[in-house]
Amino acid sequence: MLDKHRITILGSGNVAWQLSRSLAKSGYQIEAIYSRQQRHAEELAQLFQDCTVVLNTDFSKSNSGVFLLAVSDNALEEVISALVVPSGALIAHTSGSVSVEVLNGFSRYGVLYPLQTFTKGKETDLREVPFGIEGSDETVLAELSALAASLSKNVQHINSAQRKIIHLAAVFACNFTNHLLSISQEILKMEQLDLELLRPLVTETIQKAFELGPQKAQTGPAIRGDKKILEQHIDLLRNTPELQELYRLFSKRIERQFDNLIMC
Amino acid sequence: MLDKHRITILGSGNVAWQLSRSLAKSGYQIEAIYSRQQRHAEELAQLFQDCTVVLNTDFSKSNSGVFLLAVSDNALEEVISALVVPSGALIAHTSGSVSVEVLNGFSRYGVLYPLQTFTKGKETDLREVPFGIEGSDETVLAELSALAASLSKNVQHINSAQRKIIHLAAVFACNFTNHLLSISQEILKMEQLDLELLRPLVTETIQKAFELGPQKAQTGPAIRGDKKILEQHIDLLRNTPELQELYRLFSKRIERQFDNLIMC
Numbered sequence: 001m002l003d004k005h006r007i008t009i010l011g012s013g014n015v016a017w018q019l020s021r022s023l024a025k026s027g028y029q030i031e032a033i034y035s036r037q038q039r040h041a042e043e044l045a046q047l048f049q050d051c052t053v054v055l056n057t058d059f060s061k062s063n064s065g066v067f068l069l070a071v072s073d074n075a076l077e078e079v080i081s082a083l084v085v086p087s088g089a090l091i092a093h094t095s096g097s098v099s100v101e102v103l104n105g106f107s108r109y110g111v112l113y114p115l116q117t118f119t120k121g122k123e124t125d126l127r128e129v130p131f132g133i134e135g136s137d138e139t140v141l142a143e144l145s146a147l148a149a150s151l152s153k154n155v156q157h158i159n160s161a162q163r164k165i166i167h168l169a170a171v172f173a174c175n176f177t178n179h180l181l182s183i184s185q186e187i188l189k190m191e192q193l194d195l196e197l198l199r200p201l202v203t204e205t206i207q208k209a210f211e212l213g214p215q216k217a218q219t220g221p222a223i224r225g226d227k228k229i230l231e232q233h234i235d236l237l238r239n240t241p242e243l244q245e246l247y248r249l250f251s252k253r254i255e256r257q258f259d260n261l262i263m264c
Numbered sequence: 265m266l267d268k269h270r271i272t273i274l275g276s277g278n279v280a281w282q283l284s285r286s287l288a289k290s291g292y293q294i295e296a297i298y299s300r301q302q303r304h305a306e307e308l309a310q311l312f313q314d315c316t317v318v319l320n321t322d323f324s325k326s327n328s329g330v331f332l333l334a335v336s337d338n339a340l341e342e343v344i345s346a347l348v349v350p351s352g353a354l355i356a357h358t359s360g361s362v363s364v365e366v367l368n369g370f371s372r373y374g375v376l377y378p379l380q381t382f383t384k385g386k387e388t389d390l391r392e393v394p395f396g397i398e399g400s401d402e403t404v405l406a407e408l409s410a411l412a413a414s415l416s417k418n419v420q421h422i423n424s425a426q427r428k429i430i431h432l433a434a435v436f437a438c439n440f441t442n443h444l445l446s447i448s449q450e451i452l453k454m455e456q457l458d459l460e461l462l463r464p465l466v467t468e469t470i471q472k473a474f475e476l477g478p479q480k481a482q483t484g485p486a487i488r489g490d491k492k493i494l495e496q497h498i499d500l501l502r503n504t505p506e507l508q509e510l511y512r513l514f515s516k517r518i519e520r521q522f523d524n525l526i527m528c
Contacts, residue, residue, distance in 0.1 A: 002382070011435065054466075060518065071334065072491060073490070074490075093345060097493055105296075111430065115461060115465055116465055117465060117469060117472070117483060119472060124468070127468075128464050130464065148491070156430055162455040163295070164496070165452060165455040166455075166461065167448075167493075168497050169457075169459075169462060171484050171485065171497065173444055173459075173465070173466050174446035174465055174469040174483070175486065175514075177441045177444050177469060178478050178481055178483070179478070179482065179517060179518055180436050180439055180441050180444070180475050180480035181441075181470075181474075182478040183436050184436045184437035185433075185479075187429060187436065188429060188433045191426040193422075193426060193430060195433075195437075196474070197301065197394050198434060198437050200379065201381060201434060201437070201438055202381055202437050202438055203436075203470065203475075204388070204443060205381060205438040205442055206467065207443075208381070208442075209442050210460070210466075213449075214442050214443070214448075215449075217442055218350045218442055218446070219437070220438070221361075221435065221439075222439065223265060223432060226338075229337075229361055229431075236429070240482055245513065246513055247436075249510055250323075250443055254439070257446075
């Protein structure tokens with residue numbers, strides 16, 4: 001008999017770890033872990049009572065009411081094409097960049113998308129993590145909503161077009177921000193200085209950006225229209241033309257914001 | 265008689281507020297506030313006992329042993345050229361981007377540079393803020409070191425060349441990062457979504473970058489070599505060629521990091 005409190009997790013990576021542990025704490029039964037990497041699946045499954053490791057994707061005899069696909073984007077299509085779930089079961093993937101429609105071969109399907117980056121071995125508190133959910137019909141949406149609400153205070157209906165935009169925005173706000181810190185580290189090395197020096201400044205900058213909004217929170221030579229410093233910085237970067245180009249692109253955009261302020 | 269526990273603050277902006285309040289708490293006497301904006305100087309001076317507001321820059325009869333220049337970079341030169349301090353007094357500026365040598369017309373001079381961004385009305389705990397100090401001789405350095413150590417646990421000798429590099433690195437790590445959040449906000453608006461949605465993700469990203477180092481912490485489609493997503497993102501940005509250019513520049517740099525990983 002299908003039971004919507006029994007969950008099968010497909011995947012054994014960081015998302016699979018975080019979700020399965022948090023779901024178990026919220027009272028769900030993690031019934032099975034599927035992974036192509038047996039050892040990873042075993043490591044994860046041993047955390048839960050009566051949880052089995054499954055190495056093939058035919059779940060037609062399973063009692064799980066919910067199947068969560070937490071495999072990498074690359075593996076998603078292959079796993080889906082081989083997957084058989086009991087009729088009536090709900091299947092949801094957890095990816096930020098894949099449409100819900102990759103699951104339309106199933107009768108009840110959706111998305112459960114945690115807006116967070118997870119690190120192996122580091123438990124993340126999901127209560128504050130926004131969950132974007134999407135479902136093939138109203139009952140699916142209600143079930144996923146209940147599931148997400150047991151994990152987080154912040155559950156939102158996010159459709160596939162929105163998820164794509166969130167993913168793009170996150171590339172700028174997270175992946176590129178991280179790379180700016182790499183660049184910063186590289187620059188500091190020119191004078192044998194450590195990135196750690198900037199930690200309080202960066203932390204405060206991020207906090208301010210979210211409190212005031214990034215437009216109001218903008219500081220630095222470009223927003224002050226300080227040409228002298230801008231030229232000095234371009235000169236300091238003379239051995240790295242690519243960084244000069246990045247510096248100019250950012251400064252041009254920020255200066256435009258400064259011009260708009262003056263026009264107002 | 266000069267007293268090195270009596271301090272005159274030149275400036276009434278955010279840095280002046282933060283430093284003077286913290287110095288007063290550490291037992292220093294804030295003797296006078298100089299500002300070209302009388303009202304601002306009065307607002308600040310009234311926080312301290314026996315603190316006077318001064319509107320001209322002749323301090324030849326002052327008892328202050330220390331003069332801290334916390335005016336904006338633009339005003340610095342003008343204030344310095346008009347400034348007279350008692351012989352033997354120590355004078356230090358607080359700027360990240362100005363050489364210590366702008367003060368070489370004085371006999372005892374230095375820099376006291378707090379590596380933090382300050383917001384009006386928001387008191388910042390300076391204990392964790394790195395202070396970079398520089399002095400014209402060993403006794404100046406020792407005095408500034410004691411002063412900085414009364415405010416912060418993290419006092420470092422940072423020369424003018426290093427300070428310039430730190431300032432440049434901070435433009436990338438803070439000013440440009442803030443602008444990436446502006447871009448992110450702009451992108452999210454395409455689907456009526458709010459930047460707040462990304463707050464937990466950005467906060468975790470920054471924490472991870474400092475814990476693992478930004479090279480190891482890099483995530484996203486470019487480091488995975490995920491061409492499909494990169495193309496999808498470039499296409500989503502088709503109406504903003506400047507953002508496409510930024511996206512390509514960042515991705516090219518991050519992909520190179522990915523290639524290096526594969527080569528290892």
